[in-house]
Amino acid sequence: MNAGLFRLQVAWIPDRLGLVYDLDTRKRALALVAQGFSQNSVSKQTGISRAAIRSWQTRTDPLGRGRAAGCPRCSDMPSDPEVPAAYAYLLGLYLGDGCISSSKRGVHFLRIACADSWPGLIDACAEAMQLVRPGNKVFRVQRQGCQNVTCYSKHWPCLFPQHGPGKKHERTISLEPWQQRIVRTHPWEFIRGLIHSDGCRVTNWTTRLIGGEQKRYEYPRYFFTNLSADILGLFTDALDLVGVHWKQANSRNISVARRASVALMDAHVGPKY
Structure with missing residues (x-):
């Protein structure tokens, strides 16, 4: 394949209506959705059709990065995440400053709020999130004084069964046996995530x-x-x-x-x- 043609195909991908959007436009639109804006609101802000935004949310590969990896907890023989040390760190971050939001289409957004004062922490959070879901795009949404490190996946509730309605301190938070095993094996990573x-x-x-x-x-x-x-x-x-x-x-x-x-x-x- 011609290299120039390949770059063009990667950078520009048509939606279901035949309109072509570059990847940065798609990332910005999905970032707004991740912040909690409705599809209708994002459509009005960006001029992108709701159908396009909806299709990007529901595709297995919304940004053309290859098929998303399967979930180790959903397989016929459930297993631990591939990089348990990264998972232990991300678990600590999630329990402290993380939340999972769900869309009507079954896509879940994991967001970890990281203060702008700690750029190294932001990078470490993004790296851990990518290691836990290697086939899904991790992006950063700038907010006042902080960045929301965000990744969307259908499987975040499988990986973080502590997810549920209401604030964490208003409901029971306990670890599943497989999570306890990971924390016992990687306690310092878990502690680091909580401290961070x-x-x-x-x-x-x-x-x-x-x-x-x-x-x-x-x-x-x-x-x-x-x-x-x-x-x-x-x-x-x-x-x-x-x-x-x-x-x-x-x-x-x-x-x-x-x-x-x-x-x-x-x-x-x-x-x-």
Whole structure:
């Protein structure tokens, strides 16, 4: 095949009505849908027909990247995700700052909100999402102060059975046996995902009387904050697995302050970047 013709076919693909749109236009339209705009609203904003938008949402290969990979949980013999370490990290991110939205056509959008302050975290989130669903397009939607790292797939509820109506802290959150197995095997990746979503590394200070003189003393500390008691429990269970000492500061905060435990966290998690 002629190379120029191949590039043209990849970059420009007709919709069901015969109109031709470039991939960037299709990505922008699908990004608006991922933000929660209706097909009618996106059509008015972009001038693209609702039929085209609908067809892009429901095609197995909406962006021409090859057939989407099958779901390991939906097969006749369910298995773990192909890259369990990436899944453990993404699971932590999802439990903290993620949500799954469903369309009437059965397509589900996984969105992880990542602050603009941490570009490395945004890249790590996108990479993990792509490893978990290698056949699906991962894209980033800019919002005020943050980016929504987003991917659409029919299988997100299979991969994250914690999905359900209502806020996470208002319903029971527990891991399936296969998820527990992955977290036990990759606890640090799971912890990192939780810290990167709803945690932080800070420097606290206090004063001590040394030689009759008050001197300032600084020490690092990790915090994890979540309204869900179940998610807090999953975090502390993982900390127990790796030997990190923790304290519950209040009903929504877990603190890691002991020097040896902070050193472990620094070695395996580190501050956001």
